[in-house]
Every structure is written in structure tokens, then in C-alpha cells.
Amino acid sequence: MDEFSTILDTLIDEQESLTQKQRNILEAAVEIFSEKGFAATSTSEIAKKAGVAEGTIFRHYRTKQDLLLAIVAPTMAKLIGPFVLKDVFNIMDNPNHSYESLVRAILVNRLEFLRKNRMLAKILILEMPYQEELKRQFMEHIIEKARVRLEKAIGHYKQEGEIVEMPSQSLMRFTLSTVIGHVVFHEFLFRDPSLNEEEEVDRTMSLLMYGVKGKRE
Amino acid sequence: MDEFSTILDTLIDEQESLTQKQRNILEAAVEIFSEKGFAATSTSEIAKKAGVAEGTIFRHYRTKQDLLLAIVAPTMAKLIGPFVLKDVFNIMDNPNHSYESLVRAILVNRLEFLRKNRMLAKILILEMPYQEELKRQFMEHIIEKARVRLEKAIGHYKQEGEIVEMPSQSLMRFTLSTVIGHVVFHEFLFRDPSLNEEEEVDRTMSLLMYGVKGKRE
Amino acid sequence: MDEFSTILDTLIDEQESLTQKQRNILEAAVEIFSEKGFAATSTSEIAKKAGVAEGTIFRHYRTKQDLLLAIVAPTMAKLIGPFVLKDVFNIMDNPNHSYESLVRAILVNRLEFLRKNRMLAKILILEMPYQEELKRQFMEHIIEKARVRLEKAIGHYKQEGEIVEMPSQSLMRFTLSTVIGHVVFHEFLFRDPSLNEEEEVDRTMSLLMYGVKGKRE
Amino acid sequence: MDEFSTILDTLIDEQESLTQKQRNILEAAVEIFSEKGFAATSTSEIAKKAGVAEGTIFRHYRTKQDLLLAIVAPTMAKLIGPFVLKDVFNIMDNPNHSYESLVRAILVNRLEFLRKNRMLAKILILEMPYQEELKRQFMEHIIEKARVRLEKAIGHYKQEGEIVEMPSQSLMRFTLSTVIGHVVFHEFLFRDPSLNEEEEVDRTMSLLMYGVKGKRE
DNA sequence: AATGAATGAGCTTTCATTCAT
């Protein structure tokens, strides 16, 4: 799965030309936003944690909202990551690849992503319901693209007969529920380092593909 | 499935002896909290919407936090509803019942619950990550009870051979992901009244039981 | 000195026809006023401590100020006590009495009074600088009367040659400083039950009469 | 007695590096605190009188209490002034000095001090009974030091036979009562500019040394 | 680029007081 992380890492480091103070501000903001939520975080608190004067924050970000967007907008693209990467979907053309391997790739990749970006993801997810601007950006630029691509893939695998004939929306919803359920559970609710992660992924994939029904031929 | 809603409805209406002003406050608070989030909601806004003086809020709820808890604490019990109802799990003793019918009952029941309590549920879910007290109450009093009961059910159906042999935690996680994914999608993300709900439930249940794999015997 | 306390006690119990609740309110108010000061005391706190509803306070005392005055106005008369008592100054006609015995009587009597009314006295003294009404009442009705009487006594003893020839104001000020210094020190600053009170009174009287100078004939 | 005021004046002006606004705030606060008392003074009133925004007060003093302490804590040291000054007590080594000249020096010095700092002293004295923190600081840092020094002086003069043999505590209490009585009367209760101050001081000192007894050799 | 004093609107909360019951 290395192709993902390589590509992602280059994406992640798109931030250039930031002064050290600016980096401190971003870092502090991420930490406090994720801990207390955007509205409950004061700029003075961020300034203190970042070790800068309050004015400095507003020199770089016109408003507190701007600071939030500066943090979270780039995250959106990264969160949706694999779904918009051309290379990922080229695996469809590879005769050895399957729906299962596609979803598994996405799952493993998102697990790793979240492990590195838990705070960012928490902010994004929990502020989206309240920040119209965030929601709009997310829906327009991110979800829509991912939906189109994933739908194409599902259409393809349905046609191939690899997955069951059913409205794509339902299949997509079920697949995403399973993937998101897996990562949310393991990264946010029940972080257990003693767990064998690979086995858990295997189980999730098995349930995704075959369901809970015991009687299999 | 009527037994659920009947039982639930009686549970829901446990609020007694509230003055009209108090009801207005609660109603206004729920509406604004769910729209803007707890921290971004001002008590003066609530007072205005409720048609009471600001002091009146604090006569009934010592702090803004107390108001939140007064709203959300009872909701917790209701949200987890079916999992703690004795009657629900007695269906296990009924030879005609199955894991499928149990999960379907929960799913349908929660869909209906959310349709009536969308705002409350939104507040609860989105504030829990920030309100230690909420998290604590939820984990201690709610989740733990539900987990124990669901685990027992899963153990039972595994033994019966109705569902696949696998760690209960994984089965539970997968089942809940599927149920929660379904309700969140249909109640929060993509409310589409033209959709045939029963068919969607059928599809979700089919995917839960048999997965996406097309090739079935 | 019993004549004082007897007379005083009858004065003290001038409160008649108070309901129990009213007594509770007064008692609670005295306690909290003396502990935190008038302005820093809330009526709700008084109500709680008195075990009555907030409204009840305002049924008996139109405002918080009125409550203060109801407490403190009668105290003023009591505080100044001995100076306005006819009997006390009749001792002047008694050939066995002297300035020394007069001041000693006052001192002993005020010590006893304060021991019983520490809280009331504290309120009166510390609120007077801020409550114009109190100050006015105190100056007009109390101080002036006491001044006239004391001045008369001092004039008498000066004439008799028992005390030094000096402006009465200075003698009065010095005498009162000594008496007040004694009672404030022993009742408010340095309450020490192990101290032999009578001896301390003797010392104070000796200093008052003869000063600190060592060489006495 | 000039050595006192010189030394004191330098002590008084220890406030440095305050912005003009900050000075305004302190000045306004002193004025209103002394007029109405701490608890009855609102920060908005102070802000208005100081000509600053209310927020500005809280930028410099975290709480209203802090503002009080910022005003009054330095005053404590100044109030007790002469008792902690080394030079004052060196007069004991000067063969021409006496208890009388020591007390007279303190009295004159404190009269002058109060003439300049009436408001500060009023605040300090009247808030101390309610502000635990003030009381603590006063007792620990101020009173104790003054007591030790004064006790030493009294011991010395007792041994010399200049003042009467009696427990130091009683002598101290009497001396302080006389001094405090003098300054309180003349600076707070009965400010009369037509009075010949020096003569009044002479009278007080005479009474302190020889008492009221008429028969002097 | 960075500061931090200053702002004034707005926050949560408390308060003395009123009034229907």
C-alpha cells in the first residue's frame, strides 16, 4: 500500500513559507481546537500556547474563523485522500485487483492517516455541522468527487459480478459505514495498542464481503 | 415492532412538573444548541427565543452547563433505548426470532426515534467529545449496559450457529457501524422523503447478513 | 456595676411582637453582615440561612437597607449605652465617686456589652463610614448626647482638681481612645480567655490616670 | 523629624512603569473604594471615572480583588512605616532620645502620612476585616515586625526606668491607642484646620506620659 | 513581522425586588 502514503506525504507537506511563529500558532490552534472545540477556544489561549502575542495571530489570519479554515481546509483534501487519487482507481484496470482489495487499501490507508492526524480529523468532523462554509467546501469539492469515483468503481465491480446487484448508493453507504466504523472505533473510541491490527482489518473485510451470516458454503 | 415504540413513548414522557416557562426554555435551548453548538449559543439568545427573562434561565438551571445536562442527560437513556429494554431481548427466547430480526428491530426503532429527536441526538453526539461529564455518564451508565446485553445476544446467536464465529467485539462493531451508518445517512446527511424506507432497511439488513459479495449460493 | 447590666438588659429586649421567621431573618442577617459586610451580602443568602423564602424578607423590610437599619439603629443606642444613662452620671453626686470610677464603670460595662454583641458592633462600626443615614443618626442622636454628658462630667472633675486642666475635647479624646483601644484590642484583635481581665482593666486605668512615666511619687 | 518624611517619600514613590491609563485606574479606584467601599464599587464605575474601557481594568488586574490588593498591599508597608525603619529605632542609642521623643516622632509622622493618604488608609482599615488575604498579609508581614521592634524599644525604656514597669503588651496597647486615637480623631472624625496641631500633639504626649490625673508635682 | 495595550460588545451570572398565589 506504499503508493498511498508516498503520494499522501507529498500532499501533506504542501505548507511552505510559514514562519516559525506561524507554525506555532497553527500547532497550538489544532491542539486546543481539538480539545475544546472551536467556539470554546479563545485566541488568547492559542497565543499563549503558541508563545506569540495575540496581535500576531490576527496579523496572519484576519479572523478566528480564518484560522480555523486555514487549518481545516487542507485537511479536507487529505481526509478524502485515496478517493481522489487517480492511481488508486487505476487498480481497477489491473486484472488482479478487486473491490475487496480496493476497500482494504482505503481502510488501511485511512487508519494510518488518522493515526497521524487524529486532532485534525476531530476538528474537521465536529465543526462541519456548525460551519456552513466548511460544509459547503466539503460537499462541493470533496464528497462529490469521491462519490463519482467510488460510484464508478462500484458500478464496475457490480458489472463484473464481484459484488451484489443493488443500488450503488446503498452499497456505498454500507461500505463507508463499515470503513468509517472501523477507523472511528479503533482510532477514537477504543485505542488498544495490544490489538493485532491486521487481524482486525481481516475481520472487517470479511464481514464487509460476507456479512455476519454463519452458514457459508 | 410496535412494542418498542409503545414502551419508548412512555419513557420519553417522563418529564413532569415543569412550568410553561421552563418548557419554553428547554425547547429554545434544544433548538439553538443543535443549530449552533453549545459553546456558540448565548443564554440571552435562548431567553429571547423562549420569551423569558435571562434571569429565569438561571433560576431553573444554575449554569449554562446545567441546562445542557438537563437536556441531554435524559436523552442519553432514550438514545440507547432498545438495548436496555428487557423485553427486546426476550425475543431471544422466542424460537421464531433471530439476530436479523433483533437488529432490524433496533434499526427501525432508532430510525423512528431519530425522526422525532434529531436535534437532541445531534446535541448529544456533538457535545460528548467536549463535555467530560457527558462522556462519563454516557460511558458508565449507558454504553456499558448496552454492551453487556448486546454481547450476550451475540454470544447466543453465535452458539446457535446463526452468525459467524468471530470475536464479539468485532461483530458488535460491524453491526453497530451498519446500523448507525444507516440512520446517520438517512436522518442527518441525506434526508429523502421519496425514498422507500422499508426497501432501504431490507437492503441494509441483507448487506449486514450477507455482505457485498455477489456470488451467493 | 450591676446597675448597668440590669438597665441595659431591659433596654436590649425592646424587640417585641416579632414572628419567629422575622427573628430568624434578623439573626441570619446579623451573622452574614458581620462576616462579609453589608454590600457583599446577598438577600438570597440571608433567606437561605434564615430558612425563609426570599420574598419573606421583603415583606418585613422594604429594602435590604431597611433590614440593615432595623438591625443597627437599635444597636446604636445600646452601644453608647452608659453615656446616656441618667443613673450613671448620678454617681457624680456621690462623694465617693471619681473620674476614675466613672471611666472604669464605662470600660467594664462596654467590655461586657461587646462580649454579647460583637457582631452587631462590628456591623455598626464598619458600615457607618459608608451609610450616610447611619452616620447621621449616630452623630445627631447618639454622639451629641454622649458628648454633652461626658463633657459635663469632665468639667466637674477638672473643677474638683481631680483631673488635669486641659481642653475637655482633648481629655475626652484621650479617655475614649484608651477605653476604645482596650475593648477593641481585647474583644476584636486579641481575644485571650486565659488573660486575667480585671488586672488588665487595672493596668489600663492606671495608665489612663498616670500615664506611662515611670517616676511616680 | 524630617528624616522620616524623607525616607517615607522615597518609599511611597516606588510605583514605576505604569502606563497613564493604569495610573488613572488606580486613582479612580482609590477614590471610589474609599467613598463607597470595595464591595459597593462597580468596575464599570471605576472605568468611567478613569476614562478607560472596562476591559482595560481587567487587562491589568485579573479580578476586582486583585485591583484592591494592588492598591492596598503597598499601602500596608507604608502605613506601618516608622515602626520598621531602622533609623527610627537607632534613636534609642542616642542618649538624648527618650520614649517620649520616639512616640512623638511616630505620631507626628503618621499625622503627616495620613494627611496625604487618607483614602488609602480608610480603604485598608475598613476592608481588612472582610478580606482574609489582606488580614493575613497585614498580620504576617507588618504587625509582627512592628510588634517586635516596638517591644524591644519598650523593654529598653522600661529597663532605663523611664517608663513604668508593666507588661509590654499593655504599654504597647495603651501607647498605640493614644496615637491611633489622636490621628483617627483629627484626620477622620474632626478635621479642624483652625486647630493648633502642635499644641494638640503636646497635649496628647502629656496625657500619654502623665495621664489625666490632676495632681502633678 | 511582531507586539501588547486598548477596546467595547457581549458573555454568564447575580442581584434586589415584585407579585400572583
Place this chain on the structure above:
DNA sequence: GATGAATGAAAGCTCATTCAT
């Protein structure tokens, strides 16, 4: 006479933002 729900003004304090340096 007593209650306690209700009030609205004002309290202390915080906030995002501005601006002179």
C-alpha cells in the same frame, strides 16, 4: 403572613479584534 417564580438591570469578566509602536 409566606411563598417562590419571575424579572431586568447590573455585576464581574472575557472576547475577538484594532492599532500605535
